[in-house]
Amino acid sequence: MEVATFPPLAATAASPLDGTALEAWRSYLQSHASIVRVLDAELMAEHGITTRDYEVLLYLAQAEGRRLPMSALAERTMLTRSGITRLVDGLVGAGAVQRVSCPEDARVSYAQLTDAGYERLREAGRSHARSIRRLFLEHFSPEEIEVLAGLLSRLPGARPDGACTVG
Amino acid sequence: MEVATFPPLAATAASPLDGTALEAWRSYLQSHASIVRVLDAELMAEHGITTRDYEVLLYLAQAEGRRLPMSALAERTMLTRSGITRLVDGLVGAGAVQRVSCPEDARVSYAQLTDAGYERLREAGRSHARSIRRLFLEHFSPEEIEVLAGLLSRLPGARPDGACTVG
């Protein structure tokens, strides 16, 4: 697995950002690209699922009854409803998810995590978390993690309205 | 312009990350997704170019003679050679870039920034930098920027010259 170089995008000859600011921005962008790329590759190589798949599986696992309406999934994943339809198609094909229609509202169709899907998630989750630690967390001390969390949480989009219960 | 919600991917019921660590990771991912999404949309709305386009234009502008071999572009942007071929096709079509063959090595073909392309970049650069300030930099004090830059620079891929050895 070859893990190429780096990606930027930042100041222009015309309107440069200040030195340190530019560095911060570049590191932010580039590290993200690199880390996510490796994470993707590892998840795919070791468990045959994409990060998107994993994300959806995780949301379902955390949801009441291990099922969510397609729209809810779309919202959480920041995908289009149509995108989610296709993604879930794949997961259904892989046996990780079933479609279940909703008795109270015939319009909605739940994506329901199967036992196989849950098992798949558990397995993937272990190595995924390990990867995250290795690629991200391990570069900082606990105090630094706290600082980082505090700073990053101010950025747009960093604060979902609670919502996601872990465990 | 609707700027949807948030994207996660993180701990699983099976192997959760520690609380603060999880928060840091989530903020990192989610803020990136949100910010990049807005940046993309603004660049497209105001100047009709993709972030990728902008990136390529910027690299060319910074390069010796405002031109680079396709492979060099691919490397810098973290795109495939084939991806770059197609992207540059577009820029050529838009008149921002020309293809120039290399006299010393008939295999390489330079992407050469045109004057029009440079002008385009300058215009886009202004508002782009403004957007970056608004979405990223303005959330921190100068000292915090420094701290952030220092922390982020440790992550894989954050160091342009420092070789990207992961795996």
Add this chain to the structure above:
DNA sequence: CGTCAACCGTTGATCCGTCAACTACACTCG
């Protein structure tokens, strides 16, 4: 020289996600 490996850029097939259009259903209000 002549061969062969490595390399550059392009192309065809394909995957993944979007947008826009459509179907089916639900809810409100006359």
Add this chain to the structure above:
DNA sequence: CGAGTGTAGTTGACGGATCAACGGTTGACG
């Protein structure tokens, strides 16, 4: 009830990026 409005999910057409394969070029080495 029945029309109109809005919502949930799917589908077709398309764009962007990848991989695999190819043709042209270079450079090293027998």
